[in-house]
Every structure is written in structure tokens, then in C-alpha cells.
Amino acid sequence: xxxxxxxxxxxxxxxxxxxxxxxxxxxxxxxxxxxxxxxxxxxxxxxxxxxxxxxxxxxxxxxxxxxxxxxxxxxxxxxxxxxxxxxxxxxxxxxxxxxxxxxxxxxxxxxxxxxxxxxxxxxxxxxxxxxxxxxxxxxxxxxxxxxxxxxxxxxxxxxxxxxxxx
Numbered sequence: 157x158x159x160x161x162x163x164x165x166x167x168x169x170x171x172x173x174x175x176x177x178x179x180x181x182x183x184x185x186x187x188x189x190x191x192x193x194x195x196x197x198x199x200x201x202x203x204x205x206x207x208x209x210x211x212x213x214x215x216x217x218x219x220x221x222x223x224x225x226x227x228x229x230x231x232x233x234x235x236x237x238x239x240x241x242x243x244x245x246x247x248x249x250x251x252x253x254x255x256x257x258x259x260x261x262x263x264x265x266x267x268x269x270x271x272x273x274x275x276x277x278x279x280x281x282x283x284x285x286x287x288x289x290x291x292x293x294x295x296x297x298x299x300x301x302x303x304x305x306x307x308x309x310x311x312x313x314x315x316x317x318x319x320x321x322x
Contacts, residue, residue, distance in 0.1 A: 182221060183244070183276070184269040186214025191260035200257035207256075218276060225280040234283030237276060244272035 187210070194206035219226040228234040247268035252259055259265040279287035 181270070181273045182214045182217035183272045184266065186210045186217065187266060187269040189213075191266075196257045200255035202256035202260075222276070222280045225283055228283050234279070236279035236283050236285055236287045239286050240272055240275035240279050243275055244268055247271060 190202065190207045190210035194210070195203045197203075225234055225237070229237050248265055251264035251268060253262070275287050
């Protein structure tokens with residue numbers, strides 16, 4: 157029989173797990189949000205103040221997701237994150253069409269941000285080195301939905317076990 161303490165431990169684990177998974181996609185989510193909420197001029201150029209606001213929120217998200225590594229980065233002790241920033245900028249330069257509205261509507265720049273998030277997730281494991289992978293092979297991190305479905309499956313399994321014992 158599942159005790160209340162076991163159930164609370166499972167809930168806390170789920171919250172920590174989903175927060176970590178969710179925060180691993182900070183850059184991509186901030187870019188997507190800027191595409192949805194910022195205005196564009198007649199030439200397709202995004203309002204830069206608006207874009208900067210969402211970019212700053214993405215950076216803040218990463219700093220809260222990886223607080224210890226963020227401090228190390230600020231002190232200059234995590235060059236692996238600089239490698240990720242360089243990879244992100246290189247990817248954006250390769251795939252941009254020069255029209256922000258078009259870039260938002262296509263998936264190529266968004267994919268650069270997904271790769272950037274994956275790179276950072278690997279970089280924080282060894283701040284002093286170069287993150288594994290490269291520009292072409294950075295894989296996207298797990299999504300929030302993956303964690304949610306994991307929790308649902310875990311919860312359903314626990315309910316099944318509990319009901320079998322009764």
C-alpha cells in the first residue's frame with residue numbers, strides 16, 4: 157500500500173523533474189514567444205526592444221535552471237557555454253532569411269534555438285570542456301510533455317498496484 161510519504165516523495169520528484177525538463181528549453185521558448193508576441197514592421201523586421209525582452213527572459217530562465225553553472229559562467233569558468241552561444245549564432249547565421257517574420261514562420265531558426273538548449277544542457281555537465289556534439293548534431297532536449305507523460309504513466313502504474321493489493 158502506498159503511504160502518504162511515498163506519494164509526497166513521488167510528487168516532489170515529479171515537480172523537480174518537470175521543472176528541469178521544462179527549463180532545459182529556455183532559449184527555444186523565449187524565441188517562440190517573441191515570434192508570437194512581438195510586432196513586425198512592413199519589411200518583416202521584429203521590434204528589437206520586444207525581442208530583447210524575451211531574449212533576456214530566456215537567459216534568466218537558463219540562469220534559474222542552472223544556478224551553480226551560471227555563477228561559474230559569470231566568473232568566466234564555464235567556457236563550454238560560450239561554445240554553445242557561438243554554435244547558436246552560427247546556426248542562426250546559416251539559416252536566417254534576413255526577414256524576421258519569415259524566420260518565425262519557418263522552422264529553421266527555431267531549430268537553432270532547440271539545438272542551443274541541448275548544447276547548454278550538455279555543457280553544464282562539464283563547464284571547463286567543449287560540449288559533446290557539434291553544430292550539425294546537437295540534439296533537442298526532452299520536452300515538457302515527455303516528463304508529463306512519464307508522470308502519468310508512473311501515477312497510473314502506482315494506482316494499478318494499489319488497486320491490486322486491495
